Amino acid sequence: MLDTVEVTVLATAGFLAGAVNGVAGGGSLISFPALLAMGYSPVAANVTSALAALPGYLGGLAGYRDELAVVGPKAHRLAPVSVAGAACGSVILLSAPAEQFASVVPFLVLASVIALATQGTMARRLDQSNTTAGGRGLLAGQFVVSLYGGYFAAGLGVMMLAVLGTFLSEDLHRLNALKSALSLVVGLVSALCFTAFGPVEWVPVAVMSLAGLAGGRSGVVLARRVPSHHLRRFIVGFGLVLSIALFLR
Numbered sequence: 229m230l231d232t233v234e235v236t237v238l239a240t241a242g243f244l245a246g247a248v249n250g251v252a253g254g255g256s257l258i259s260f261p262a263l264l265a266m267g268y269s270p271v272a273a274n275v276t277s278a279l280a281a282l283p284g285y286l287g288g289l290a291g292y293r294d295e296l297a298v299v300g301p302k303a304h305r306l307a308p309v310s311v312a313g314a315a316c317g318s319v320i321l322l323s324a325p326a327e328q329f330a331s332v333v334p335f336l337v338l339a340s341v342i343a344l345a346t347q348g349t350m351a352r353r354l355d356q357s358n359t360t361a362g363g364r365g366l367l368a369g370q371f372v373v374s375l376y377g378g379y380f381a382a383g384l385g386v387m388m389l390a391v392l393g394t395f396l397s398e399d400l401h402r403l404n405a406l407k408s409a410l411s412l413v414v415g416l417v418s419a420l421c422f423t424a425f426g427p428v429e430w431v432p433v434a435v436m437s438l439a440g441l442a443g444g445r446s447g448v449v450l451a452r453r454v455p456s457h458h459l460r461r462f463i464v465g466f467g468l469v470l471s472i473a474l475f476l477r
């Protein structure tokens with residue numbers, strides 16, 4: 229059982245994670261280190277954070293109903309590769325040694341931050357017909373990022389937003405709606421695998437899930453009032469600080 233302080237820490241982390249996911253993705257970059265700080269192993273913190281993020285994605289989707297209606301066809305097209313990628317990533321996580329996962333965590337966080345920071349440059353270098361049509365490059369990129377999400381929950385939203393923004397000519401709010409829908413798909417697939425075979429800590433999942441649901445809706449409200457470039461700078465800055473802390477740890 230958790231004491232009052234631990235419940236407060238988890239609820240706060242869950243709310244902030246849901247809010248950040250609603251803004252631009254990367255909420256698990258808050259919940260994952262919070263679980264690490266409370267003494268959970270890296271793998272347990274990862275799978276617990278992944279399950280706790282699901283209600284936050286639902287809260288974000290509720291706030292993006294109008295945008296989701298526009299990008300819905302893209303979500304249906306990308307869902308199958310998201311399922312396949314998430315299943316592969318989850319299997320790799322659960323079958324590989326726990327020490328191996330712990331050693332690559334800082335690199336994975338840093339990779340997600342770099343991807344978001346360089347999103348605009350990458351998009352400009354791609355052929356315009358490919359970026360607007362979202363061809364095989366988009367499908368391949370979504371499979372890879374879904375595999376990443378199945379393996380490492382923290383940073384999924386940031387990485388997925390970077391990939392979608394590279395290949396699709398949509399504004400940030402529509403990209404966020406698409407990202408939230410596909411992140412939910414990845415999260416559901418991972419949750420099935422982790423529930424059956426992973427070291428899930430269910431009490432933290434319950435606390436963070438309820439707080440994350442409220443945070444996700446609040447994040448969407450904030451996202452509509454803040455310019456897109458400010459959102460990206462915030463997530464990039466936070467991710468850099470976290471990656472440095474994980475390397476030092």
